[in-house]
Amino acid sequence: MKHYLKLVNFELGRFIKVYLVLIAITIISQIAGIIVHSNNFVGRANESMTTMEQFAAQNGTLMMSDFMLTLWFLGPIALCIAALIFYCFLIWYRDWFGKNTFVYRLLMLPTARLNILLAKASAVFLMVLGLVSLQLVLLIAEQALLQTIVPDVLRTDMSIAEMGNRTGFLQVLIPESFTGFLSNYGIGFMMVFILFTAILFERSYRWKGILLGAVYAALAVTVFLLPLIIQLILGMNYLYPMEVFLAMLTLGILVTGTSIWLSHYLLNRKVTV
Amino acid sequence: MIEVKEIKKRFGRKKVLEGVSFDAKKGEITCLIGINGVGKTTVLNAIMNLTPLNSGQILIDGERINKNSYEKITFIPDAVTMLPRMKVADAIQFMRDFYQSWNDERASELLEFFRLNEEDRISDLSKGNAAKVNLLLGLALDVDYLLMDEPFSGIDIFSREQIAEVFTSHLVEDRGVIITTHEINDIEHLIDKVILLDNGNVLKDFRTEVMRAEEGKSVVDVLREVYKK
Numbered sequence: 001m002k003h004y005l006k007l008v009n010f011e012l013g014r015f016i017k018v019y020l021v022l023i024a025i026t027i028i029s030q031i032a033g034i035i036v037h038s039n040n041f042v043g044r045a046n047e048s049m050t051t052m053e054q055f056a057a058q059n060g061t062l063m064m065s066d067f068m069l070t071l072w073f074l075g076p077i078a079l080c081i082a083a084l085i086f087y088c089f090l091i092w093y094r095d096w097f098g099k100n101t102f103v104y105r106l107l108m109l110p111t112a113r114l115n116i117l118l119a120k121a122s123a124v125f126l127m128v129l130g131l132v133s134l135q136l137v138l139l140i141a142e143q144a145l146l147q148t149i150v151p152d153v154l155r156t157d158m159s160i161a162e163m164g165n166r167t168g169f170l171q172v173l174i175p176e177s178f179t180g181f182l183s184n185y186g187i188g189f190m191m192v193f194i195l196f197t198a199i200l201f202e203r204s205y206r207w208k209g210i211l212l213g214a215v216y217a218a219l220a221v222t223v224f225l226l227p228l229i230i231q232l233i234l235g236m237n238y239l240y241p242m243e244v245f246l247a248m249l250t251l252g253i254l255v256t257g258t259s260i261w262l263s264h265y266l267l268n269r270k271v272t273v
Numbered sequence: 274m275i276e277v278k279e280i281k282k283r284f285g286r287k288k289v290l291e292g293v294s295f296d297a298k299k300g301e302i303t304c305l306i307g308i309n310g311v312g313k314t315t316v317l318n319a320i321m322n323l324t325p326l327n328s329g330q331i332l333i334d335g336e337r338i339n340k341n342s343y344e345k346i347t348f349i350p351d352a353v354t355m356l357p358r359m360k361v362a363d364a365i366q367f368m369r370d371f372y373q374s375w376n377d378e379r380a381s382e383l384l385e386f387f388r389l390n391e392e393d394r395i396s397d398l399s400k401g402n403a404a405k406v407n408l409l410l411g412l413a414l415d416v417d418y419l420l421m422d423e424p425f426s427g428i429d430i431f432s433r434e435q436i437a438e439v440f441t442s443h444l445v446e447d448r449g450v451i452i453t454t455h456e457i458n459d460i461e462h463l464i465d466k467v468i469l470l471d472n473g474n475v476l477k478d479f480r481t482e483v484m485r486a487e488e489g490k491s492v493v494d495v496l497r498e499v500y501k502k
Binding site for chain 2: 006010105110269
């Protein structure tokens with residue numbers, strides 16, 4: 001456990017500069033965006049030859065959900081998602097192909113090699129959670145800024161849940177219920193483990209491993225989606241929604257467990273420096 | 274004792290090791306010799322479970338390598354293994370954090386012996402100093418066995434002499450060492466046993482003392498004899 005925590009800390013430290021840059025870009029872009037967007041709206045209202053009430057009636061009020069569809073808001077989120085997906089590959093390949101072959105050190109540590117896998121996955125997960133938490137705080141701050149800039153008559157205030165309902169994608173990142181959180185992030189975590197297993201196939205069998213990894217990933221995703229596939233083939237009402245949920249939960253755990261076991265096997269028996 | 278039993282390794286269609294067997298005892302320096310590409314590094318990697326074998330077995334004190342083995346055997350590869358942005362002090366801290374067998378006193382002694390600066394970044398080190406840091410990180414562990422891959426490769430004569438000096442010091446005493454090197458002259462007088470590899474097989478396996486006493490030949494003489502054929 002001590003080694004696992006040290007490894008998590010070490011992995012986080014290796015990416016912290018890039019991570020802080022991502023955080024800075026997100027804060028700057030979204031805060032600047034809400035100021036520019038709100039001021040533009042108020043400016044248009046002021047320039048119109050109508051009263052503010054009439055402007056609101058004609059053009060609608062300004063809502064956070066409007067701002068959330070702009071590049072100011074979506075751009076940094078897309079950048080963070082892309083960076084973290086890239087990081088999932090980088091976290092392994094830099095140990096082999098970085099300037100120095102650090103993988104020697106990692107694999108010769110007097111700890112279970114499974115800890116290396118779990119530490120890397122935990123680092124990814126913590127970074128995702130960190131960015132999501134930041135986004136939550138930013139949403140509250142942005143709403144407060146919007147309220148400062150835009151007069152009452154020109155705006156409609158929203159709760160975080162309403163923002164989620166209006167934009168859709170935010171519901172995926174910040175689900176309303178704990179079950180939603182567990183399922184969304186559970187699926188994300190499962191995908192990370194599937195990807196890590198595919199990478200370890202490649203690191204173990206090189207060219208053949210790319211094929212093996214791709215086949216494993218396709219198979220794992222198919223197994224996970226089996227209840228939905230059955231629904232599609234046999235009709236949408238073949239299974240009750242709760243049955244679909246429980247089946248996917250069971251298969252998700254099975255796929256994650258298999259991926260961890262396979263990764264552990266590859267790290268112990270097949271991986272090559 | 275490290276026991277290497279009938280190990281076979283293929284890379285694709287290329288057979289690198291075709292049934293290599295030998296053993297290396299504590300308190301002895303065993304040298305793996307052979308021309309480039311005969312599989313010397315592969316043997317060391319296999320002992321450390323850094324490359325899977327097609328068949329054969331490797332035992333360390335009678336056990337297959339496991340996580341606990343890394344507290345009693347270490348490998349000093351022919352490559353810098355710490356991150357470039359790390360300072361020498363960070364690399365030492367990393368080892369201290371993970372290894373119970375880390376010996377701070379010995380690390381300080383080695384820092385002084387090699388005249389290394391703890392504040393230097395790994396990326397700024399010369400090839401010679403990088404090799405010394407590698408050596409320091411391995412030698413400062415209280416382990417029974419040391420594997421060294423080409424410790425003299427590409428470094429200047431003064432650094433080579435300094436590294437060779439390590440072998441005669443208490444830093445290596447009582448440990449089992451397996452070393453691969455082309456610079457045989459630097460350590461010939463220190464080697465206890467030679468494993469000569471060729472075409473994936475052990476071509477010759479001899480004790481230097483016996484070879485000198487019985488046939489009057491040095492390691493270099495044997496090498497010349499073998500490769501002239």
